[in-house]
Amino acid sequence: MHALTEDAVLLPAIARGDKNAFEQLYHNYWHHLFLAAYNVLKDKAVCEDIVQEVFLQVWNRRESIRIESSLEAYLFSMVRYSVFRHIKKEKAGCSRLFEQLGSRLYNATPEDITIEKNIHSHIAGAVNSLPEKCREIYRLSREEQLSHHEIATRLNISTKTVENHISIALKKIRFTMTKIAGLFL
Numbered sequence: 007m008h009a010l011t012e013d014a015v016l017l018p019a020i021a022r023g024d025k026n027a028f029e030q031l032y033h034n035y036w037h038h039l040f041l042a043a044y045n046v047l048k049d050k051a052v053c054e055d056i057v058q059e060v061f062l063q064v065w066n067r068r069e070s071i072r073i074e075s076s077l078e079a080y081l082f083s084m085v086r087y088s089v090f091r092h093i094k095k096e097k098a099g100c101s102r103l104f105e106q107l108g109s110r111l112y113n114a115t116p117e118d119i120t121i122e123k124n125i126h127s128h129i130a131g132a133v134n135s136l137p138e139k140c141r142e143i144y145r146l147s148r149e150e151q152l153s154h155h156e157i158a159t160r161l162n163i164s165t166k167t168v169e170n171h172i173s174i175a176l177k178k179i180r181f182t183m184t185k186i187a188g189l190f191l
Contacts (some may be wrong), residue, residue: 013076013077015027015033016028016077020068021067021068023068032061039057040053040054043085045093047089059087063084119128129182132181133179136177139171140174142161143168144172147168
């Protein structure tokens with residue numbers, strides 16, 4: 007049976023509470039939805055949770071779902087919005103953690119001091135794991151406060167190369183900070 011034809015049969019059956027139809031829908035789409043989420047988030051557990059939540063919502067709202075396009079498009083839209091919500095939540099959590107660090111410096115508890123040391127250690131590890139040239143350019147930028155032009159002149163490379171290395175370094179550090187935020191929130 008063609009997917010669109012099968013979807014046209016499955017949806018009304020699911021609306022009536024047919025668990026076999028729901029299982030068939032799950033079987034038809036789970037892997038594709040998971041891959042769509044994974045291509046963005048690169049986190050297996052989070053993506054599995056997102057897809058499970060999408061199917062749970064479909065089941066819970068089965069009697070009221072009205073799909074104007076295709077069922078496939080509807081499911082992928084649900085996953086896409088869930089991925090966006092997850093990214094937004096993660097960025098907010100990461101921002102809160104690092105905003106709180108400044109205010110906690112004045113009233114630091116032993117736990118706060120330990121968290122701060124761990125964060126600095128993780129960031130230093132991220133910087134140290136950068137390729138040699140990238141690490142050198144990052145340190146010139148951040149530790150010596152040199153401009154991109156000054157770094158390019160000192161290392162006899164183009165400003166664009168400096169920008170590319172800084173971009174790579176910042177992506178790696180942001181990724182590390184997001185992981186750290188998950189540990190301490």
